[in-house]
Amino acid sequence: MSVKFVLFDAFGTLVRIPKASHPYRQILKEGIRQGRRPRPEDLHHIMARPLSLSDAAEYFGIKVPAELMDEIHGALETELSRIEAYEDGLYAVERLQAEGVKIAIASNLAAPYAAPVRRLYPTVDAFGFSFAVGALKPQPFLYRATCELLGAEITDNGGEKNVLMIGDSEKCDRDGPMGVGIQGFLLNRNGGKDFTSLDEFADSVLDTL
Numbered sequence: 001m002s003v004k005f006v007l008f009d010a011f012g013t014l015v016r017i018p019k020a021s022h023p024y025r026q027i028l029k030e031g032i033r034q035g036r037r038p039r040p041e042d043l044h045h046i047m048a049r050p051l052s053l054s055d056a057a058e059y060f061g062i063k064v065p066a067e068l069m070d071e072i073h074g075a076l077e078t079e080l081s082r083i084e085a086y087e088d089g090l091y092a093v094e095r096l097q098a099e100g101v102k103i104a105i106a107s108n109l110a111a112p113y114a115a116p117v118r119r120l121y122p123t124v125d126a127f128g129f130s131f132a133v134g135a136l137k138p139q140p141f142l143y144r145a146t147c148e149l150l151g152a153e154i155t156d157n158g159g160e161k162n163v164l165m166i167g168d169s170e171k172c173d174r175d176g177p178m179g180v181g182i183q184g185f186l187l188n189r190n191g192g193k194d195f196t197s198l199d200e201f202a203d204s205v206l207d208t209l
Contacts, residue, residue, distance in 0.1 A: 105117060
């Protein structure tokens with residue numbers, strides 16, 4: 001097998017938020033205060049649509065007082081400014097691209113979180129963000145759409161797997177990709193299968209070239 005394409009998860013894999021404030025959750029909490037009951041699909045709507053905080057409040061029919069909205073916006077801006085890259089993520093992407101491997105980021109995230117990811121990983125070849133493609137991992141469409149953006153061909157029936165994916169979710173980054181013909185791997189930074197660091201993962205990929 002000669003790996004030509006690698007998909008990375010974003011949060012928990014390539015980037016981290018040192019202290020999360022969960023601004024969209026604050027919008028939903030205000031809805032609870034007003035009598036709106038949370039729904040299982042709320043998170044899906046937030047991540048599968050390009051919704052700003054104000055858009056989300058309007059979409060869910062939640063009237064957020066201006067002062068509170070300003071406070072939540074401020075928390076979001078602070079959170080976005082604190083997002084940082086894992087060093088092994090930067091190094092893994094650099095090493096793989098230097099050997100001709102094309103890289104994509106396939107991630108479930110709300111629209112405002114895309115800019116920091118792009119800023120921290122400006123050389124990535126394609127971005128498969130859930131809010132942009134209208135689907136969330138582990139829905140097959142997100143993987144297929146990301147591969148299309150990357151120029152990678154995949155087949156559900158297997159065959160030579162020259163597309164790999166890694167992330168910190170078994171369901172979304174290991175098992176989900178396998179359903180569409182992508183070899184998925186789990187990143188477990190606390191120890192365990194399949195890889196404990198992206199340095200280790202990059203070494204494994206480069207050994208196939």
